[in-house]
Amino acid sequence: MTGDIGPIRPVRHVLGISGGKDSSALAIYMRDRVPNMEYFFCDTGAELPETYEYLNRLEAALGKPIARLNSDRDFDHWMEVYQGTLPSPQMRWCTKNLKIKPLEEWVGDDEVVSYVAIRADENRLGYVSTKPNIKAIFPFRDDGIDKDGVMRILDEAGVGLPAYYEWRTRSGCYFCFFQRKHEWVGLKDRHPELFDRAVAYEEKVRYQETAMQGRKYTWSQGESLDELIDRREEIRSRHEAAMARAAKRIKPNRPLLDVLSEALDTDDDEAGCSVCHL
Numbered sequence: 318m319t320g321d322i323g324p325i326r327p328v329r330h331v332l333g334i335s336g337g338k339d340s341s342a343l344a345i346y347m348r349d350r351v352p353n354m355e356y357f358f359c360d361t362g363a364e365l366p367e368t369y370e371y372l373n374r375l376e377a378a379l380g381k382p383i384a385r386l387n388s389d390r391d392f393d394h395w396m397e398v399y400q401g402t403l404p405s406p407q408m409r410w411c412t413k414n415l416k417i418k419p420l421e422e423w424v425g426d427d428e429v430v431s432y433v434a435i436r437a438d439e440n441r442l443g444y445v446s447t448k449p450n451i452k453a454i455f456p457f458r459d460d461g462i463d464k465d466g467v468m469r470i471l472d473e474a475g476v477g478l479p480a481y482y483e484w485r486t487r488s489g490c491y492f493c494f495f496q497r498k499h500e501w502v503g504l505k506d507r508h509p510e511l512f513d514r515a516v517a518y519e520e521k522v523r524y525q526e527t528a529m530q531g532r533k534y535t536w537s538q539g540e541s542l543d544e545l546i547d548r549r550e551e552i553r554s555r556h557e558a559a560m561a562r563a564a565k566r567i568k569p570n571r572p573l574l575d576v577l578s579e580a581l582d583t584d585d586d587e588a589g590c591s592v593c594h595l
């Protein structure tokens with residue numbers, strides 16, 4: 318007689334949506350290919366209002382809900398755990414605790430195929446879980462879908478781009494430290510209350526600085542947000558000049574987003590977070 322091993326659970330197919338264009342396009346691309354796909358969004362509690370609005374639009378196009386995964390502990394809790402330091406590209410505790418952990422808890426020990434939206438024209442890895450039960454696959458890379466392909470998928474589905482792409486090219490938290498200088502100015506213009514909240518975090522951290530041996534923690538490299546916004550006009554005119562140069566370099570009839578991305582890259586062309594900015 319064999320022992321009772323219980324029912325065999327089917328493999329789960331999951332696709333993480335960051336609120337950015339690539340993962341959203343992949344969700345639509347896979348909609349009819351994997352009917353039992355489970356879509357999810359890891360909500361840090363600090364997302365832009367435009368992201369929530371876009372998720373609603375996407376749900377309508379997908380015809381099914383996007384599971385919202387919230388960490389049981391919020392950003393403020395983790396900030397205390399990390400002794401009052403702000404996260405940074407070198408210490409990305411926010412991604413680990415607010416994006417990756419909730420996903421790994423949600424899938425548990427289930428066998429999972431995770432669909433990751435790295436494009437064919439990108440040279441980055443994307444998040445691959447170290448959990449042995451999660452297998453990552455890259456349909457855009459495998460099927461040769463590049464940035465133009467992504468834009469086509471979103472256009473044809475009638476979804477378009479999230480509204481924040483008018484001023485910022487990366488999804489994620491309103492205070493994300495991967496923002497370029499002009500994107501911070503954009504946050505101040507579009508969401509002054511969120512900008513003020515980001516300033517309040519910096520002020521909170523300032524009290525810890527003595528304990529942290531005088532090291533200065535700011536969201537944007539080299540200056541506080543107050544200092545950055547004092548230079549608003551200088552940043553704006555530098556950005557306008559970069560936009561004009563980018564518009565000349567880029568072929569006519571390209572989307573405005575290409576010009577904006579190229580102009581912002583002159584400030585900082587680091588690829589951003591491969592979990593949050595897809």
Ligand code: SF4
Pocket residue numbers: 361404409411412415416488489490492493494495590593
């Ligand atoms: S969007 Fe930026 S701040 Fe938010 S979790 Fe990701 S890396 Fe951290």
